[in-house]
Amino acid sequence: MLDIKNLSIEFNDLNGKVKALRNINFHIEQGEIVGVVGESGSGKSVTALSILGLLDENAHISNGSITYHDQNLLEMNPKDIQSLRGKKIGMVFQEPMTALHPTMKIGQQLMKVIRQHKKVNKKEADRFAIEALKDVHIHHPEKVAKQYPFELSGGMRQRVVIALAMSSPPELLLADEPTTALDVTVQSEILNLMKELNQKRNTSILLITHDLGVVSQLCDRTIVMYAGQIVETGLTFDVLHSPKHPYTKALLNSLPDLKKQDQPLEAIEGEVPDLRNPPVGCPFNSRCKHTMPVCHEHDPKLEICEGNHYVACWLRRDKV
Numbered sequence: 001m002l003d004i005k006n007l008s009i010e011f012n013d014l015n016g017k018v019k020a021l022r023n024i025n026f027h028i029e030q031g032e033i034v035g036v037v038g039e040s041g042s043g044k045s046v047t048a049l050s051i052l053g054l055l056d057e058n059a060h061i062s063n064g065s066i067t068y069h070d071q072n073l074l075e076m077n078p079k080d081i082q083s084l085r086g087k088k089i090g091m092v093f094q095e096p097m098t099a100l101h102p103t104m105k106i107g108q109q110l111m112k113v114i115r116q117h118k119k120v121n122k123k124e125a126d127r128f129a130i131e132a133l134k135d136v137h138i139h140h141p142e143k144v145a146k147q148y149p150f151e152l153s154g155g156m157r158q159r160v161v162i163a164l165a166m167s168s169p170p171e172l173l174l175a176d177e178p179t180t181a182l183d184v185t186v187q188s189e190i191l192n193l194m195k196e197l198n199q200k201r202n203t204s205i206l207l208i209t210h211d212l213g214v215v216s217q218l219c220d221r222t223i224v225m226y227a228g229q230i231v232e233t234g235l236t237f238d239v240l241h242s243p244k245h246p247y248t249k250a251l252l253n254s255l256p257d258l259k260k261q262d263q264p265l266e267a268i269e270g271e272v273p274d275l276r277n278p279p280v281g282c283p284f285n286s287r288c289k290h291t292m293p294v295c296h297e298h299d300p301k302l303e304i305c306e307g308n309h310y311v312a313c314w315l316r317r318d319k320v
């Protein structure tokens with residue numbers, strides 16, 4: 001359904017060119033949930049924003065294509081992209097208030113969106129709005145429809161945002177850290193809700209998170225990003241239980257483990273490279289414990305290691 005090929009994006013800022021994405025390749029099938037994980041600044045949000053045509057003005061797409069049902073989104077005019085956005089491709093961001101009108105009642109906001117997509121009168125739109133709130137398991141939907149966003153909890157607001165995003169209904173939902181601002185129990189409810197919507201409506205989801213626990217709970221496939229590149233991807237089970245890239249292994253080792261309470265947490269030593277001046281060779285070479293000379297000379301390509309599991313690491317290859 002969505003196919004990203006050789007995507008490279010730079011930002012021009014006062015201090016130079018930030019090479020935010022370098023040669024990204026991945027796809028999403030209908031009904032799939034794909035997770036994108038990686039440290040802060042690895043390029044997760046830029047990837048989502050590029051699909052939505054919402055990159056900042058200083059962005060320059062230097063290479064690649066984003067094909068959605070045979071159409072290259074990068075060649076579409078802004079009006080067509082805008083109509084795709086919200087209709088076929090929905091979005092949910094970390095902070096629900098950014099997606100909600102602060103001085104408009106929840107019911108009115110839903111009705112407005114519903115009437116943009118369906119030819120219905122006010123009374124029918126009101127009925128659809130209540131249904132949409134029920135679909136995201138909001139109790140007393142009639143009461144909530146008459147409330148303003150500030151009257152709701154963070155979890156309730158995020159449910160409303162999901163109801164808004166699903167009301168078109170979209171084929172693809174882009175969710176950028178949708179549960180990061182919520183406490184753990186609410187987080188789990190929102191993830192279950194997204195899974196339910198995916199199963200009921202066959203909506204594909206691209207879930208961006210820095211939380212490997214979230215990925216393991218929800219995603220069919222996982223993409224691991226580091227410094228603007230994909231370093232590992234495969235079925236979530238394979239990536240989390242049989243990681244191949246030293247960065248993925250280090251990420252997993254840095255997770256708290258209740259069974260190892262007496263041991264200090266393992267941090268990944270060193271710093272993420274400066275994307276204005278990315279290192280020659282593997283992007284992880286300055287922090288990797290297994291570097292070889294080739295890692296400082298050539299950038300390893302993402303290559304199949306077993307089944308549908310891909311990794312970009314010289315340890316897995318025997319020739320340049």
Ligand SMILES: Nc1ncnc2c1ncn2[C@@H]1O[C@H](COP(=O)(O)OP(=O)(O)OP(=O)(O)O)[C@@H](O)[C@H]1O
Nearest residue numbers: 011013018020039040041042043044045046056275
């Ligand atoms: N408008 C911009 N101008 C300059 N650099 C930018 C701009 N937008 C993003 N970047 C840079 O692009 C890189 C990737 O950013 P991105 O927001 O995608 O990271 P991320 O993985 O989503 O991180 P986080 O988890 O913190 O949101 C970062 O180095 C960021 O500073």
